[in-house]
Amino acid sequence: MTGAEPAPVVEPVETRPEPFGARLAAAMDEHGPLCVGIDPHAALLRAWGLPDDVDGLREFSLRVVDALGGRVAAFKPQSAFYERHGSRGLAVLEEVIAAARAAGPGGGSGSGTGSTGTLTIVDAKRGDIGSTMGAYAQAFLADGSPLAGDALTVSPYLGFGSLEPAVELAAATGRGLFVLCLTSNKEGFEVQHAVQRAAGAPGSGDRADGGHDGVSVAALMAAHAAVLNAGAEPMGSVGLVVGATIGDAVGATGTDLVAVNGPLLAPGVGAQGAGERELATTFGDARRNVLASSSRAVLAAGPDPEALVSAARAAAREATQALRD
Numbered sequence: 001m002t003g004a005e006p007a008p009v010v011e012p013v014e015t016r017p018e019p020f021g022a023r024l025a026a027a028m029d030e031h032g033p034l035c036v037g038i039d040p041h042a043a044l045l046r047a048w049g050l051p052d053d054v055d056g057l058r059e060f061s062l063r064v065v066d067a068l069g070g071r072v073a074a075f076k077p078q079s080a081f082y083e084r085h086g087s088r089g090l091a092v093l094e095e096v097i098a099a100a101r102a103a104g105p106g107g108g109s110g111s112g113t114g115s116t117g118t119l120t121i122v123d124a125k126r127g128d129i130g131s132t133m134g135a136y137a138q139a140f141l142a143d144g145s146p147l148a149g150d151a152l153t154v155s156p157y158l159g160f161g162s163l164e165p166a167v168e169l170a171a172a173t174g175r176g177l178f179v180l181c182l183t184s185n186k187e188g189f190e191v192q193h194a195v196q197r198a199a200g201a202p203g204s205g206d207r208a209d210g211g212h213d214g215v216s217v218a219a220l221m222a223a224h225a226a227v228l229n230a231g232a233e234p235m236g237s238v239g240l241v242v243g244a245t246i247g248d249a250v251g252a253t254g255t256d257l258v259a260v261n262g263p264l265l266a267p268g269v270g271a272q273g274a275g276e277r278e279l280a281t282t283f284g285d286a287r288r289n290v291l292a293s294s295s296r297a298v299l300a301a302g303p304d305p306e307a308l309v310s311a312a313r314a315a316a317r318e319a320t321q322a323l324r325d
């Protein structure tokens, strides 16, 4: 016995990660409501003088992160363009996510939560039965997973409830989700505008949920997100994908975007034809929560880094005028 006082027991301080919704809101305030998509199309690689192989993919992607890291609210790497190059392509996606996390003033935390680098929304549109969805969640939303960015796009078309493992893990790790709601492609309406029939109604089938008679699929997806985001400030972390090209579909489907209280990722800006006017008119009173997304229209300005910065600045200015002024 030395007579020394026993060392005090230090209780671990639970550090809850700052939620994605709050981190995105701050990034949009700082840089403007623009997300730059990283979509290394074969044609873009060629236009940049790069080979359409893994080396070209890596060079292209890291040049975009180098030029625009710390200058835009978020990056949205499109997983398909990495998957197309097999396992080595996915390794490049991992590198891009890590580089974005470290980009910009202060660098990142390395955990993906509380990151001060540029946010990444991994556009992989995953969706499956709940038990498999759990594995996707581990891959794209777990701390320490190399494919985990700050948020993931997910497809609710196996039923919103099938997304539960992703919803839970995203909340636990301070990450976000963007649930497909009204997509920018013209074919989306046949699913998203479809109207639910109550159980027992003709054509409803035995397994229909009786509570949604007359509600469009898009409105129902938005209503589910609204429940998850209720009370969050400045906004929740379960966002929706609502294309900037959809015209009057928000009203036509009765989708309440204001009630969602979450970020609205709006692809379709630039190459798909939407611009300032569409951004200003499509989202109604929810427009302050819109993150406009543009890939090819910005990337086509490269490979000169200054030209990329100018193109991103111009797109961010337009998005700010349409959505914030």
Ligand SMILES: O=c1ccn([C@@H]2O[C@H](COP(=O)(O)O)[C@@H](O)[C@H]2O)c(=O)[nH]1
Binding pocket: 037, 039, 078, 123, 182, 183, 184, 185, 241, 243, 267, 268, 269, 270, 271, 272, 293, 294, 295, 296, 297
């Ligand atoms: O409804 C949707 C959902 C996702 N996307 C994706 O966004 C980009 C758009 O690229 P652009 O070059 O700006 O057209 C691409 O990765 C899509 O898969 C979308 O367009 N619409």
